[in-house]
Amino acid sequence: MLKSTFLKAVAATALSFSTWASAQAVDLQFYFPVAVGGKAAETIQELTNEYIAQNPGVNIDAVYAGSYQDTVAKAITASRGGNPPQLSVILSVDMFTLIDEDLIIPFDDYLTTDEDKKWVEGFYPAFMENSQTGGKTYGIPFQRSTPVLYWNKKAFKDAGLDPDVAPETWDEMVDFGKKLTKKDSSGNVTQWGVRIPSSGFPYWLFQGLAIENGAILANAEGNKTNFDDPKVVEALQFLVDLSTKHEVMAPGIIEWGATPKAFFEGQTAMMWTSTGNLTNVRSNAPFDFGVAMLPAKETRGAPTGGGNFYLFKGASDEQSKAAVEFVQWITAPEQAAKWTIATGYVAPRAETWDTDTMKAYTADFAPALVARDQLEFAKAELSTYQNQRVTGLFNDALASAITGKKDPATALKEAQEQADKILAEYR
Amino acid sequence: MTRTSETFDRVLNTGAAWALALIWVLPLAYAVWTAFHPAAYEARFELFAPLTLENFSKAWDAAPFARYFLNTFILVTMILAGQFFLCTLAAFAFARFEFPGRNILFALVLLQLLVMPDILMVENYKTMRLLNLVDTIPAIALPYIASGFGIFLLRQTFMTIPKELDEAARIEGASFLGVLWKVYIPLAKPTYLAYGLVSVSHHWNNFLWPLIVTNSVETRPVTVGLSIFSAIDSGIEWSVINAATLMTSGPLLIAFLLFQRQFVQSFMRAGIK
Amino acid sequence: MKMRALKLKRDWIHGWLLLMPALVFLFAFTHIPAITTLINSFFSTPRGRRSAKFIGLENYDRMVNDPVFWKVLWNNLWFAIGTIPASVGLAIVMALWVNEKLMGRGFVRMAYFTPTVLPLIAVANIWLFFFTPGFGLFDQITGFLFGWPASNYLGNPDTALNAIIVVTVWKEAGFFMIFYLAALQAIPVSLKEAAQIEGAGRWTIFWRITFPLLMPTTLFVCVNAVINSFRLVDHIFILTDGGPDNASALLLFYIYEVAFRFWETAYGATLTVALLALLSLLAIGQFFFFDRKVHYK
Numbered sequence: 001m002l003k004s005t006f007l008k009a010v011a012a013t014a015l016s017f018s019t020w021a022s023a024q025a026v027d028l029q030f031y032f033p034v035a036v037g038g039k040a041a042e043t044i045q046e047l048t049n050e051y052i053a054q055n056p057g058v059n060i061d062a063v064y065a066g067s068y069q070d071t072v073a074k075a076i077t078a079s080r081g082g083n084p085p086q087l088s089v090i091l092s093v094d095m096f097t098l099i100d101e102d103l104i105i106p107f108d109d110y111l112t113t114d115e116d117k118k119w120v121e122g123f124y125p126a127f128m129e130n131s132q133t134g135g136k137t138y139g140i141p142f143q144r145s146t147p148v149l150y151w152n153k154k155a156f157k158d159a160g161l162d163p164d165v166a167p168e169t170w171d172e173m174v175d176f177g178k179k180l181t182k183k184d185s186s187g188n189v190t191q192w193g194v195r196i197p198s199s200g201f202p203y204w205l206f207q208g209l210a211i212e213n214g215a216i217l218a219n220a221e222g223n224k225t226n227f228d229d230p231k232v233v234e235a236l237q238f239l240v241d242l243s244t245k246h247e248v249m250a251p252g253i254i255e256w257g258a259t260p261k262a263f264f265e266g267q268t269a270m271m272w273t274s275t276g277n278l279t280n281v282r283s284n285a286p287f288d289f290g291v292a293m294l295p296a297k298e299t300r301g302a303p304t305g306g307g308n309f310y311l312f313k314g315a316s317d318e319q320s321k322a323a324v325e326f327v328q329w330i331t332a333p334e335q336a337a338k339w340t341i342a343t344g345y346v347a348p349r350a351e352t353w354d355t356d357t358m359k360a361y362t363a364d365f366a367p368a369l370v371a372r373d374q375l376e377f378a379k380a381e382l383s384t385y386q387n388q389r390v391t392g393l394f395n396d397a398l399a400s401a402i403t404g405k406k407d408p409a410t411a412l413k414e415a416q417e418q419a420d421k422i423l424a425e426y427r
Numbered sequence: 428m429t430r431t432s433e434t435f436d437r438v439l440n441t442g443a444a445w446a447l448a449l450i451w452v453l454p455l456a457y458a459v460w461t462a463f464h465p466a467a468y469e470a471r472f473e474l475f476a477p478l479t480l481e482n483f484s485k486a487w488d489a490a491p492f493a494r495y496f497l498n499t500f501i502l503v504t505m506i507l508a509g510q511f512f513l514c515t516l517a518a519f520a521f522a523r524f525e526f527p528g529r530n531i532l533f534a535l536v537l538l539q540l541l542v543m544p545d546i547l548m549v550e551n552y553k554t555m556r557l558l559n560l561v562d563t564i565p566a567i568a569l570p571y572i573a574s575g576f577g578i579f580l581l582r583q584t585f586m587t588i589p590k591e592l593d594e595a596a597r598i599e600g601a602s603f604l605g606v607l608w609k610v611y612i613p614l615a616k617p618t619y620l621a622y623g624l625v626s627v628s629h630h631w632n633n634f635l636w637p638l639i640v641t642n643s644v645e646t647r648p649v650t651v652g653l654s655i656f657s658a659i660d661s662g663i664e665w666s667v668i669n670a671a672t673l674m675t676s677g678p679l680l681i682a683f684l685l686f687q688r689q690f691v692q693s694f695m696r697a698g699i700k
Numbered sequence: 701m702k703m704r705a706l707k708l709k710r711d712w713i714h715g716w717l718l719l720m721p722a723l724v725f726l727f728a729f730t731h732i733p734a735i736t737t738l739i740n741s742f743f744s745t746p747r748g749r750r751s752a753k754f755i756g757l758e759n760y761d762r763m764v765n766d767p768v769f770w771k772v773l774w775n776n777l778w779f780a781i782g783t784i785p786a787s788v789g790l791a792i793v794m795a796l797w798v799n800e801k802l803m804g805r806g807f808v809r810m811a812y813f814t815p816t817v818l819p820l821i822a823v824a825n826i827w828l829f830f831f832t833p834g835f836g837l838f839d840q841i842t843g844f845l846f847g848w849p850a851s852n853y854l855g856n857p858d859t860a861l862n863a864i865i866v867v868t869v870w871k872e873a874g875f876f877m878i879f880y881l882a883a884l885q886a887i888p889v890s891l892k893e894a895a896q897i898e899g900a901g902r903w904t905i906f907w908r909i910t911f912p913l914l915m916p917t918t919l920f921v922c923v924n925a926v927i928n929s930f931r932l933v934d935h936i937f938i939l940t941d942g943g944p945d946n947a948s949a950l951l952l953f954y955i956y957e958v959a960f961r962f963w964e965t966a967y968g969a970t971l972t973v974a975l976l977a978l979l980s981l982l983a984i985g986q987f988f989f990f991d992r993k994v995h996y997k
Binding site: 102103250265388397 | 747748749828829832833834835836843847848849850852854855856857940941943944945946957960961962963964
């Protein structure tokens with residue numbers, strides 16, 4: 001008791017001191033994760049410094065906070081400890097979790113003018129699906145990605161396929177895959193047709209298949225999933241069949257992190273992975289490669305992915321206002337172009353693609369446009385209340401089907417039942 | 428035992444020891460291979476692959492490693508000094524003093540042997556916030572300074588020291604702290620070395636708590652710098668990760684290679700039991 | 701009599717004074733938070749504006765009915781069985797080897813020592829490459845030597861945990877070797893020579909002389925190994941992330957997942973209490989064993 005009173009007194013003194021200090025200039029703390037190799041952290045730091053130089057009244061402390069997972073852990077721990085950042089980039093799918101924890105505030109209170117409202121509308125709608133709920137905007141897209149299909153042109157040529165044509169449909173992908181799968185004299189596969197990684201977060205790429213098959217995994221309110229929808233089952237059956245029936249993909253769980261390397265090494269002729277890999281593939285692939293939209297079943301389709309800006313509770317009005325201004329600046333065309341070129345993330349606003357910098361970049365490197373064009377067919381990434389737990393269940397179900405421990409229908413039915421139990425209280 | 432069977436025995440042992448050594452050194456060998464070759468040779472082992480230092484410059488540019496290194500050094504030293512000081516005093520009390528509540532307090536100390544501070548992260552963060560220590564090196568160190576393991580280990584060692592030595596020193600007029608300093612600590616040197624090694628290697632590698640409780644370059648340890656390479660959206664770039672690994676563990680490795688004999692000998696002379 | 705009472709009083713004060721600093725830290729960062737954890741396990745997880753409610757044993761009920769909990773508990777048991785004897789046994793053998801006159805001893809010793817120097821977070825990535833199907837090191841070797849097809853060690857629920865065990869044994873055996881090596885040096889050569897004169901073979905010498913003399917080290921190492929078998933989970937995050945379908949998840953990994961990914965702090969607290977109970981049992985057993993051994997001397 002005495003200890004806590006003493007500690008509180010110390011804290012109060014410290015707090016009043018820091019409020020006094022912050023009256024001098026607006027201080028912001030901003031957490032960001034890094035999820036791609038290369039210059040991501042450096043670029044954010046540079047952009048922040050540039051902004052501070054232009055705006056002497058604002059001081060922004062950009063804090064590298066580890067992976068996405070680490071960042072949300074850090075933000076929630078700090079908030080619960082009474083020390084939230086004012087601004088953070090966190091996965092767009094964590095929106096419901098952050099609302100549920102009562103940690104974030106919508107941007108709407110600080111976007112009052114018509115100009116501001118227009119600004120929100122300037123983001124690609126596919127990205128906004130994961131950023132708005134209940135008519136409010138909680139997230140502003142920043143480091144957003146989407147999966148695409150990469151293919152090895154040389155391998156296509158060697159297999160007698162047109163090196164400039166990627167599979168348009170599931171059936172074509174299987175056909176191409178059969179031609180591309182090569183075995184050595186003792187019957188061991190030396191090159192697989194396609195590789196859809198399934199380690200860690202299999203739900204993301206699987207969602208591509210589900211959307212293509214016409215299924216939506218969760219509703220927009222984030223309180224109902226459709227894991228046992230027959231179309232989802234069908235999509236999972238297809239994924240399993242790729243290794244077991246068609247034998248065009250390696251069996252078992254396929255490691256995400258080793259996928260680009262497997263592609264470079266000629267272990268697979270096609271791979272599904274994030275646009276976040278564009279820069280990596282461009283600089284390391286020892287052969288000509290192409291980038292295409294994911295193949296279609298009923299329709300084209302892909303999930304979106306990546307991180308949004310969130311405004312945290314507990315900031316002063318002044319701080320939140322300054323944070324919003326900073327977000328508006330860093331997502332503006334010139335800055336966003338710099339960011340996209342450095343990382344391979346998809347610029348979230350149409351106008352960015354019209355800047356001279358981006359035009360020069362895409363003229364030189366056309367594959368960067370594929371992700372943008374695919375956005376037309378993209379849907380929100382799976383996101384619900386208690387998101388990590390629900391997607392965790394779903395991941396386990398997918399893994400058990402992929403490794404042949406359960407059949408797709410049973411695995412998904414069980415996952416749906418468990419998800420229903422968790423989400424019931426949010427309906 | 429005949430001479431031939433002894434030779435045979437020796438050859439067999441040498442062979443097995445070498446085989447195991449080769450397996451054990453594989454990760455380091457692979458790290459060296461990839462760090463000095465372009466990324467294209469990460470999975471190809473050709474004798475005449477071109478050499479490069481580019482991976483090191485890439486890794487060096489990715490995070491302020493010089494500063495991180497200094498921070499880790501300060502952190503590990505701070506923790507070790509704190510642990511030695513607090514654990515010595517506590518262990519001495521448990522080993523040589525009679526006082527009420529001794530057994531129950533010792534049980535409480537043992538409990539800490541089991542409670543992983545990582546699990547208590549949210550609570551500990553609150554405490555650091557109250558103490559206004561968030562984003563400082565002491566904040567990383569404090570939860571680990573009173574170590575149940577250290578107290579337990581030193582108590583066991585102190586208890587093996589003959590009481591006669593203790594009494595002899597007291598008769599010569601040494602205070603109880605003097606006895607601790609002149610008799611107990613010198614005789615427990617091996618335990619300090621062993622415990623020090625466990626502690627340093629643990630805190631050198633600790634990642635999550637430092638990441639959460641610190642925000643700035645001035646306070647963060649090397650592991651936070653290394654984590655920047657475990658990016659999940661893109662693939663793993665082994666050449667750069669391994670260059671960073673060699674860079675951060677390099678000083679330790681080189682020190683070991685250079686002073687290998689002295690190191691092992693001093694460790695041995697201390698005769699850890 | 702009076703003198704004795706006075707000495708006792710002084711002992712009390714000295715004992716308490718010596719303990720005080722350590723206890724302050726222990727209570728502030730371990731016991732008080734641990735008690736909060738225990739209390740939390742009887743409440744629901746507070747979320748946003750809904751504060752925690754007292755729910756009695758509901759969390760414990762959930763734990764008993766949680767298939768994942770039982771799965772990770774079994775995994776952990778298998779992990780302990782797989783890592784502790786193997787790493788301690790290998791550590792002894794390694795130490796014996798480098799303690800003898802061996803060709804290239806410097807290199808062999810350095811090789812055994814490497815796990816201690818390389819941080820686990822970085823090493824895990826290297827092992828990931830070794831295990832990778834197709835172009836991974838192990839597959840390249842087995843493919844070249846025996847013509848084996850690619851093996852997906854980490855992506856198969858039957859082998860994933862074993863792969864994790866291999867990495868752990870590598871890490872631990874190298875570390876424990878150092879303690880054994882030092883202990884071996886402390887054994888007087890004369891003992892061994894005397895035994896040799898009496899015609900004792902190598903095995904007899906090891907089992908009758910060396911091994912018993914290494915006992916205190918073995919106990920020290922075993923305590924460490926047991927604690928580590930519940931604590932070492934860093935590499936799992938990189939190698940398998942607990943998958944496939946929790947096949948390689950351990951108890952602490954699951955606790956981390958529940959508490960810091962699902963943010964179900966109350967349930968995480970409940971699992972922590974279970975882990976603590978388990979470890980306490982082990983510790984009490986070990987402690988009695990350890991204490992007795994030390995008093996033998």
